[in-house]
Amino acid sequence: MEQLEPMPQQWTRALAIAAHPDDLEYGVAGAVAAWTAAGKDVRYLLVTRGEAGIDTLPPHECGGLREAEQRAAAAAVGVAQVEFLDHHDGVIEYGLDLRRDLAAAIRRHTPQLVVTTNLHDSWPGDGWNSPDHRHVGRAVLDAVADAGNRWIFPELLGLGLQPWAGVAYVAVGGSPRPTHAVDVTDSLDRAVASLSAHRTYLQALGQNPMASPREFLQWQADLVAPSFGGRRATAFELYRT
Numbered sequence: 001m002e003q004l005e006p007m008p009q010q011w012t013r014a015l016a017i018a019a020h021p022d023d024l025e026y027g028v029a030g031a032v033a034a035w036t037a038a039g040k041d042v043r044y045l046l047v048t049r050g051e052a053g054i055d056t057l058p059p060h061e062c063g064g065l066r067e068a069e070q071r072a073a074a075a076a077v078g079v080a081q082v083e084f085l086d087h088h089d090g091v092i093e094y095g096l097d098l099r100r101d102l103a104a105a106i107r108r109h110t111p112q113l114v115v116t117t118n119l120h121d122s123w124p125g126d127g128w129n130s131p132d133h134r135h136v137g138r139a140v141l142d143a144v145a146d147a148g149n150r151w152i153f154p155e156l157l158g159l160g161l162q163p164w165a166g167v168a169y170v171a172v173g174g175s176p177r178p179t180h181a182v183d184v185t186d187s188l189d190r191a192v193a194s195l196s197a198h199r200t201y202l203q204a205l206g207q208n209p210m211a212s213p214r215e216f217l218q219w220q221a222d223l224v225a226p227s228f229g230g231r232r233a234t235a236f237e238l239y240r241t
């Protein structure tokens with residue numbers, strides 16, 4: 001079987017950007033736990049608070065609760081900085097507002113690695129991806145270029161945000177076209193703790209098999225193993241910028 005390459009190690013700071021609380025915990029967090037254990041600085045940016053994610057909870061009650069669960073999930077894998085943008089769950093629009101907000105965050109955090117989630121139409125296995133994920137993932141790749149150009153969104157200069165062209169890689173988790181992987185053998189327990197921190201959300205999923213964090217994350221890491229020397233791993237599609 002064709003083998004995935006190990007992720008590049010020549011970076012010190014990563015910004016992981018996702019549409020919703022829980023997106024990073026369905027796979028990416030295992031790699032994040034491995035990175036923070038190795039001394040890397042990883043920060044999270046959530047585009048929404050996932051306020052439309054629980055059918056039985058109205059958004060004004062749900063948003064704050066999911067924000068708190070996301071902060072706990074981040075802490076479980078060594079991430080202390082978690083920021084939220086005020087876009088609306090379920091109706092994130094691809095456009096200049098999103099690109100500007102993401103470019104501003106990239107300039108603020110000055111990462112060498114940006115991580116995001118699947119931006120393709122489908123998931124591995126062909127399930128249809130959600131518009132929020134597609135829009136955020138594509139806007140992240142575009143905003144990496146925007147962040148480095150002083151003449152795109154010049155209003156950011158007025159906020160003291162100088163251009164940052166130091167992003168070397170964008171790694172896309174959950175992609176149907178993976179190219180690289182990170183060994184999660186030693187970080188799987190922390191990844192499980194991280195996903196389990198979304199307690200209210202997982203309870204709302206009920207009997208859905210996605211609701212068992214350990215089973216799901218082991219199954220996912222085992223799927224990647226044959227393509228990564230038999231090691232349990234998280235796969236990424238890597239873009240060099």
Ligand SMILES: [Zn+2]
Binds near residue numbers: 023
């Ligand atoms: Zn999501």
